[in-house]
Amino acid sequence: MTRRERLQATLQGKSVDRPAVSFYEIGGWAMDLSDDEFAVWNDPTWRPLVALAHARTDVIRMVGAGWHGGSDNGLAELVTYASHREGDARLTRTTIRAPGRTLTALTRQDKDVQTVWTLEHLLKDAEDAEAYLRLPEPTLGVVDVSGILAAEEALGDSGIVSIDTGDPICAVAGLFSMEAYTVLALTEPQLFHRLLERAAREQFPRCEQVARACPGRLWRICGSEYASEPFLPPSLYEEYVGRYTGQIVRTIQQYGGYARLHSHGRLRGILPAIARMRPDGLDPLEPPPQGDMALWEIKAAIGRDTVLLGNIEAADIENLPTADFERRVVTALREGTAGAGRGFILHPSACPYGRTITARTMANYETMLRLAENWAG
Numbered sequence: 001m002t003r004r005e006r007l008q009a010t011l012q013g014k015s016v017d018r019p020a021v022s023f024y025e026i027g028g029w030a031m032d033l034s035d036d037e038f039a040v041w042n043d044p045t046w047r048p049l050v051a052l053a054h055a056r057t058d059v060i061r062m063v064g065a066g067w068h069g070g071s072d073n074g075l076a077e078l079v080t081y082a083s084h085r086e087g088d089a090r091l092t093r094t095t096i097r098a099p100g101r102t103l104t105a106l107t108r109q110d111k112d113v114q115t116v117w118t119l120e121h122l123l124k125d126a127e128d129a130e131a132y133l134r135l136p137e138p139t140l141g142v143v144d145v146s147g148i149l150a151a152e153e154a155l156g157d158s159g160i161v162s163i164d165t166g167d168p169i170c171a172v173a174g175l176f177s178m179e180a181y182t183v184l185a186l187t188e189p190q191l192f193h194r195l196l197e198r199a200a201r202e203q204f205p206r207c208e209q210v211a212r213a214c215p216g217r218l219w220r221i222c223g224s225e226y227a228s229e230p231f232l233p234p235s236l237y238e239e240y241v242g243r244y245t246g247q248i249v250r251t252i253q254q255y256g257g258y259a260r261l262h263s264h265g266r267l268r269g270i271l272p273a274i275a276r277m278r279p280d281g282l283d284p285l286e287p288p289p290q291g292d293m294a295l296w297e298i299k300a301a302i303g304r305d306t307v308l309l310g311n312i313e314a315a316d317i318e319n320l321p322t323a324d325f326e327r328r329v330v331t332a333l334r335e336g337t338a339g340a341g342r343g344f345i346l347h348p349s350a351c352p353y354g355r356t357i358t359a360r361t362m363a364n365y366e367t368m369l370r371l372a373e374n375w376a377g
Contacts, residue, residue: 002157010343021372027053059159070141101131168199170223224263234269284310284349
């Protein structure tokens with residue numbers, strides 16, 4: 001089978017010649033190998049790993065749509081950005097002049113770390129949330145999927161595209177610190193729903209346009225873990241995720257697409273609610289102690305109807321001696337492929353975020369690939 005055929009067959013619940021193996025963001029992102037000093041991937045130690053992912057893994061390339069002709073209805077006039085350097089870090093201050101209130105946020109990006117840290121969140125309390133709700137809402141334009149189609153054509157037989165979207169809780173929770181978010185979600189449910197509904201008014205039509213223009217593709221929906229333990233009790237998952245994310249899942253599936261739910265951390269308390277949304281895929285299935293369920297348990301609960309992606313913890317790739325890491329991979333492959341089920345893709349929970357890929361990290365990625373390529377069950 002080609003890598004593309006293997007992934008498509010897995011999504012469709014058909015038999016495959018071997019388990020698919022993805023390095024997730026490595027190959028999944030169009031990695032910037034330019035001279036940008038804040039792109040860690042341009043370090044020479046990354047290049048063999050990126051080349052290996054492109055050459056031999058079952059690539060799942062994360063993509064997004066473009067938009068033309070919409071309007072922010074004056075929002076841009078209320079927002080200012082100011083960036084400055086502090087040593088090897090870039091700090092960016094965002095200021096929004098909301099009706100009756102000024103909202104501010106501060107982020108930091110370090111040169112040798114592939115992430116952006118939020119030092120000050122935009123919304124601090126319920127009063128900030130009310131001011132945010134009074135901001136203009138954008139008018140949706142016309143979707144442009146040419147970038148998605150171009151990425152798909154460039155992949156050829158090496159893999160498939162995956163359309164990326166957040167869900168309403170992803171859009172809302174990240175506006176607050178985790179402490180402020182959990183307090184608001186627990187104590188101000190009506191206000192929190194108003195924030196979710198605002199996000200949904202933008203996300204739902206966008207999802208429908210993209211799904212209609214690009215039917216039959218895989219999607220990744222981010223945000224579910226914000227309503228998992230230990231952040232919120234499972235009783236609120238249906239209210240804050242199922243009610244909204246379930247609509248995104250149904251829209252994608254209406255046009256023949258495959259809706260994959262991305263949910264880090266604990267699953268035991270929320271898995272019944274996830275199953276009721278009937279997603280086509282679930283990742284990253286982190287093993288304990290990051291998660292709270294073994295892969296065989298997840299498969300028994302949801303694997304008949306859902307493709308399972310993951311079960312390799314990113315920290316293990318970087319830290320475990322290769323002999324120990326190999327045992328982890330064998331366990332994931334054995335539990336992911338045993339018995340009946342829709343399908344399994346060996347897949348890490350994240351990728352390294354530092355500038356240097358060590359010899360151990362490279363050896364462990366090679367181990368993942370070797371074991372999957374030669375897996376006979």
